Amino acid sequence: MRSIEVLGPGCGNCRVLYERTRQAVRELGLECEVEKITDLNVIVGYRVMSTPALVVDGQVKLAGRVPSVEQLKQLLS
Amino acid sequence: MSEAASLPRARSRRPHPLAWRIGMGLVAWVALYAALGPASRWLAHSVLRASADTHLGSALEFFIFDSPKVLLLLTLIVFAVGVIRSFFTPERTRAILAGKKESVGNVLAAGLGVVTPFCSCSAVPLFLGFLTAGVPLGVTFSFLIAAPMVNEIALALLFGLFGWKVAALYVGTGLAIAVVAGWVIGRLHLEGHVEPWVSATVSGRPGYDAGSLDWDMRLRMGLEAVQGIVGKIWPYVLVGIAVGAVIHGWVPENFMARIMGKGAWWSVPLAVLIGVPMYSNAAGIIPVVQALLGKGAALGTVLAFMMAVIGLSLPEVIILRRVLRPRLIAAFLGVVSGGIVVVGYLFNWLV
Numbered sequence: 001m002r003s004i005e006v007l008g009p010g011c012g013n014c015r016v017l018y019e020r021t022r023q024a025v026r027e028l029g030l031e032c033e034v035e036k037i038t039d040l041n042v043i044v045g046y047r048v049m050s051t052p053a054l055v056v057d058g059q060v061k062l063a064g065r066v067p068s069v070e071q072l073k074q075l076l077s
Numbered sequence: 078m079s080e081a082a083s084l085p086r087a088r089s090r091r092p093h094p095l096a097w098r099i100g101m102g103l104v105a106w107v108a109l110y111a112a113l114g115p116a117s118r119w120l121a122h123s124v125l126r127a128s129a130d131t132h133l134g135s136a137l138e139f140f141i142f143d144s145p146k147v148l149l150l151l152t153l154i155v156f157a158v159g160v161i162r163s164f165f166t167p168e169r170t171r172a173i174l175a176g177k178k179e180s181v182g183n184v185l186a187a188g189l190g191v192v193t194p195f196c197s198c199s200a201v202p203l204f205l206g207f208l209t210a211g212v213p214l215g216v217t218f219s220f221l222i223a224a225p226m227v228n229e230i231a232l233a234l235l236f237g238l239f240g241w242k243v244a245a246l247y248v249g250t251g252l253a254i255a256v257v258a259g260w261v262i263g264r265l266h267l268e269g270h271v272e273p274w275v276s277a278t279v280s281g282r283p284g285y286d287a288g289s290l291d292w293d294m295r296l297r298m299g300l301e302a303v304q305g306i307v308g309k310i311w312p313y314v315l316v317g318i319a320v321g322a323v324i325h326g327w328v329p330e331n332f333m334a335r336i337m338g339k340g341a342w343w344s345v346p347l348a349v350l351i352g353v354p355m356y357s358n359a360a361g362i363i364p365v366v367q368a369l370l371g372k373g374a375a376l377g378t379v380l381a382f383m384m385a386v387i388g389l390s391l392p393e394v395i396i397l398r399r400v401l402r403p404r405l406i407a408a409f410l411g412v413v414s415g416g417i418v419v420v421g422y423l424f425n426w427l428v
Contacts, residue, residue, distance in 0.1 A: 009396070011198035013305070040201055040399060049167035049206035051199040064167065064194050065298070066305060 136326025159302025190223030215263020334373030352385025381421030
């Protein structure tokens with residue numbers, strides 16, 4: 001795994017997903033930065049229609065939902 | 078995908094633990110709801126000795142009866158809507174709407190706006206996603222108007238505080254406004270007033286595909302909705318009901334008749350004007366407004382105010398400004414507020 005990005009223009013849900021993703025990465029012991037993307041051009045470029053979204057290595061894994069830390073860990077491992 | 082794929086394994090080990098727990102939860106909900114009336118009466122009259130004849134007594138009674146009822150309804154409705162929404166994604170809705178003609182498209186879009194998961198902060202990606210897939214501008218607006226206007230929080234509060242008739246009226250008129258306003262915006266032919274970078278954003282990347290979900294996942298999404306929405310707004314609901322209780326207990330009867338009553342013709346547009354910039358306080362505002370209704374405010378005025386608060390919001394307009402030129406924004410605001418004013422007058426005249 002090389003890159004994890006959280007897409008969202010900065011609403012409450014986006015912040016929650018960002019925090020939970022960071023926690024999941026920490027708990028899994030992954031050597032990976034979690035990046036927060038607020039640029040609408042980039043978000044639209046991923047063809048995501050609902051935020052927040054989770055992008056792992058350039059692939060959209062999740063959109064429009066805020067799952068629990070446990071579910072995120074399943075998704076990332 | 079990997080998330081959904083990993084679930085059946087967990088399920089075969091423990092047969093439907095989640096569905097079982099939710100079933101038990103539903104039984105508990107029904108029992109609680111049935112016990113609510115007697116329990117509230119006992120608490121208000123026997124324990125707190127509240128009497129409807131005093132200011133404090135009638136305020137306490139209002140609070141004790143309404144807050145548990147509204148919170149229970151809110152939990153159930155948010156859960157049900159969360160599960161229903163797991164069947165709809167913006168991607169699927171877009172596929173349904175792409176290539177639809179106007180009018181039929183407007184009606185479909187307004188209906189889908191209610192059941193498709195939507196947060197006003199993703200209005201821009203959604204707007205662009207619809208337009209680039211060939212959904213007509215007016216049809217896209219029908220969706221964007223219905224999605225925030227007819228929402229589960231308002232539905233639960235209206236149902237709990239006003240009864241099913243007003244709740245149904247609200248859903249019906251909200252949908253009607255979304256259909257008609259979207260259709261009017263389509264007729265205005267303002268396609269040229271979409272910011273130019275919109276047409277340049279289509280890239281070669283593959284889009285998001287949620288895959289299919291199993292029931293375990295859908296129920297889980299319903300619970301997530303309860304956690305995310307009810308967990309966040311319950312303090313606003315309680316504060317709103319408390320303010321409503323104070324109004325109920327202390328404000329004299331017919332106090333609002335002159336300001337928000339049927340006789341004051343200017344009250345409907347004024348209510349809309351005040352309501353548009355307000356946002357996200359819908360949970361707190363509906364109980365207040367309900368109390369005002371008891372003090373002589375007219376139903377149409379109250380309905381118009383709530384629609385303006387819930388359906389149109391300043392933050393959403395600021396977000397949309399990134400893709401819409403001022404003239405299109407003005408058309409959107411004008412047509413929708415016009416529709417709300419018409420609904421307000423209609424109900425003041427009918428009821």
